[in-house]
Amino acid sequence: xxxxxxxxxxxxxxxxxxxxxxxxxxxxxxxxxxxxxxxxxxxxxxxxxxxxxxxxxxxxxxxxxxxxxxxxxxxxxxxxxxxxxxxxxxxxxxxxxxxxxxxxxxxxxxxxxxxxxxxxxxxxxxxxxxxxxxxxxxxxxxxxxxxxxxxxxx
Numbered sequence: 001x002x003x004x005x006x007x008x009x010x011x012x013x014x015x016x017x018x019x020x021x022x023x024x025x026x027x028x029x030x031x032x033x034x035x036x037x038x039x040x041x042x043x044x045x046x047x048x049x050x051x052x053x054x055x056x057x058x059x060x061x062x063x064x065x066x067x068x069x070x071x072x073x074x075x076x077x078x079x080x081x082x083x084x085x086x087x088x089x090x091x092x093x094x095x096x097x098x099x100x101x102x103x104x105x106x107x108x109x110x111x112x113x114x115x116x117x118x119x120x121x122x123x124x125x126x127x128x129x130x131x132x133x134x135x136x137x138x139x140x141x142x143x144x145x146x147x148x149x150x151x152x153x154x
Contacts, residue, residue: 008093011023011024011027014026014039015039016043017046017058019058021061021062021065021096021100022042022046022058022061024096024097024100025042025100025103025104026038026039026042028100028101028104029041029042029104029115029119040116041115041116041119042116042119044116044120045115045116045117045118045119045120045123046058046061046120046123048116048117048120049061049120049123049124052120052124053124053127060123060124060127061123063127064103064123064124064126064127065096065099065100065103065126067126067127067129067134067137068099068102068103068126068133068134068136068137069095069096069098069099069137070090070095070098070099070137070140070141071089071090071095071141072087072088072089072090072140072141072144073087073088073090073098073140073144074086074087074088074140074143074144074147075088077150077153079153084147084150084153085143085147085150086147086150086151086153087143087144087145087147087148087150087151099133099137102132102133102136102137103119103122103123103126103133104119105132105133106122106131106132106133106136107119107121107122107123107133109132110122110132
């Protein structure tokens with residue numbers, strides 16, 4: 001247990017789209033404190049999303065994040081000497097955090113050249129309900145469904 005409650009800091013809006021989700025993606029992409037590099041990559045990816053889909057990139061991004069947002073996940077719990085995978089509902093802030101984390105992680109593991117291209121393709125794939133991040137969401141959901149009998153322990 002924690003000594004004190006964790007302080008939830010407010011994420012500022014990004015400069016171009018005035019959106020918290022874009023700002024959180026930029027912070028997730030950032031490595032070594034290089035915010036300007038991360039901003040160029042994310043904004044470049046959103047420009048590529050606009051060219052590919054011919055729609056507003058913010059609408060595409062919001063729907064992509066919504067498509068890969070998990071409703072339930074499994075947590076390991078020790079009950080009677082056995083570790084059980086107990087399905088639990090995901091809190092709204094964690095839902096968004098997991099979706100953004102999966103989006104960036106699976107974008108990094110793609111084969112395209114250049115991170116902006118990788119991120120753009122992962123966003124478009126999530127928008128069309130395919131790709132690594134969407135597969136991760138379905139895998140987590142399937143795991144929770146398989147362990148539904150342990151839901152009473154949660």
